[in-house]
Amino acid sequence: MSSEQTIAALCRKLGLRITGPRRVIMRVISESSDHPDVVELHRRVVAIEPTIALATVYRTVSLLREKGILERHTFGDRRARYETVPREHHDHLINIETGDVVEFQSAEIERLQEEIARQHGFTIISHRLEIYVKPIQKTRRSRQSGE
Amino acid sequence: MSSEQTIAALCRKLGLRITGPRRVIMRVISESSDHPDVVELHRRVVAIEPTIALATVYRTVSLLREKGILERHTFGDRRARYETVPREHHDHLINIETGDVVEFQSAEIERLQEEIARQHGFTIISHRLEIYVKPIQKTRRSRQSGE
DNA sequence: AAAGATATCGAGATCCGATCGCAAGAAACG
DNA sequence: CGTTTCTTGCGATCGGATCTCGATATCTTT
Numbered sequence: 199m200s201s202e203q204t205i206a207a208l209c210r211k212l213g214l215r216i217t218g219p220r221r222v223i224m225r226v227i228s229e230s231s232d233h234p235d236v237v238e239l240h241r242r243v244v245a246i247e248p249t250i251a252l253a254t255v256y257r258t259v260s261l262l263r264e265k266g267i268l269e270r271h272t273f274g275d276r277r278a279r280y281e282t283v284p285r286e287h288h289d290h291l292i293n294i295e296t297g298d299v300v301e302f303q304s305a306e307i308e309r310l311q312e313e314i315a316r317q318h319g320f321t322i323i324s325h326r327l328e329i330y331v332k333p334i335q336k337t338r339r340s341r342q343s344g345e
Numbered sequence: 346m347s348s349e350q351t352i353a354a355l356c357r358k359l360g361l362r363i364t365g366p367r368r369v370i371m372r373v374i375s376e377s378s379d380h381p382d383v384v385e386l387h388r389r390v391v392a393i394e395p396t397i398a399l400a401t402v403y404r405t406v407s408l409l410r411e412k413g414i415l416e417r418h419t420f421g422d423r424r425a426r427y428e429t430v431p432r433e434h435h436d437h438l439i440n441i442e443t444g445d446v447v448e449f450q451s452a453e454i455e456r457l458q459e460e461i462a463r464q465h466g467f468t469i470i471s472h473r474l475e476i477y478v479k480p481i482q483k484t485r486r487s488r489q490s491g492e
Numbered sequence: 493a494a495a496g497a498t499a500t501c502g503a504g505a506t507c508c509g510a511t512c513g514c515a516a517g518a519a520a521c522g
Numbered sequence: 523c524g525t526t527t528c529t530t531g532c533g534a535t536c537g538g539a540t541c542t543c544g545a546t547a548t549c550t551t552t
């Protein structure tokens with residue numbers, strides 16, 4: 199999702215009407231590189247156009263999610279956070295000591311997931327893999343290469 | 346978590362009072378091999394002792410979670426589901442159409458995770474892998490419009 | 493065993509994120 | 523322009539989870 203004309207084009211492609219609120223909401227989303235929740239999105243939206251209702255933001259994000267434009271995450275808390283769908287799927291290594299997040303991809307793991315799902319008679323809709331880690335300690339012995 | 350005496354012992358060990366409601370709730374949990382949410386737990390609990398309140402079940406499960414006895418999952422929906430901390434780690438296939446959860450293990454995936462973590466200079470503390478799936482459809486052929 | 497201290501309970505109120513219903517307003521299309 | 527259908531704003535409502543509080547039960551102390 200990107201600039202002004204493409205938002206209109208996107209709406210048209212999705213069969214959605216091009217409305218003022220949607221223009222603003224989509225623009226805010228496209229300019230957000232973090233993972234805002236709906237209230238936060240609404241905050242940013244009303245900073246531009248104060249009349250836009252919270253419910254409209256809710257409706258728009260779920261619409262965009264249905265259409266595959268947005269991804270919904272639910273981290274620790276119970277509020278949903280949104281992110282534009284990355285063009286390449288990735289999973290996360292979370293450093294529990296620092297909170298840092300490292301993205302990674304593994305075609306091999308993806309393949310194994312497909313295999314497991316198929317063995318159970320399912321097809322994968324989506325998945326979530328989070329690996330909680332800490333830095334390797336160097337004890338008396340081995341050091342690690344790389345990194 | 347297991348039979349009657351061990352529940353008392355467990356409570357004592359955790360510094361909790363051994364009460365009627367707790368006995369029942371813990372028994373229900375120990376006898377559940379699925380991933381019930383709190384309302385479902387309460388259903389099973391009141392089948393044994395109808396006077397036990399939903400709030401008590403909420404309080405008990407969060408207590409047991411704090412103490413490391415239970416694991417809390419939040420799959421697709423917004424409700425928390427609980428399971429006793431397994432002695433062998435497993436991951437979950439979640440059928441998004443029915444909400445059913447299938448447990449699985451994959452030594453291969455675990456191995457790859459270890460490898461990825463190591464390549465980034467980390468050791469794994471824990472991880473979470475959830476695969477959201479739906480049953481394999483038969484022929485998906487010409488469909489009319491929309492959606 | 494009785495009593496005091498306090499953790500726990502049940503029931504309903506409350507919180508908070510998310511959704512709904514409806515009348516008014518706006519887009520699309522001719 | 524006028525009609526049709528979609529969208530919006532607003533308040534009501536939903537649903538899961540938590541909290542309040544008086545009553546009760548458990549543990550501890552004697």
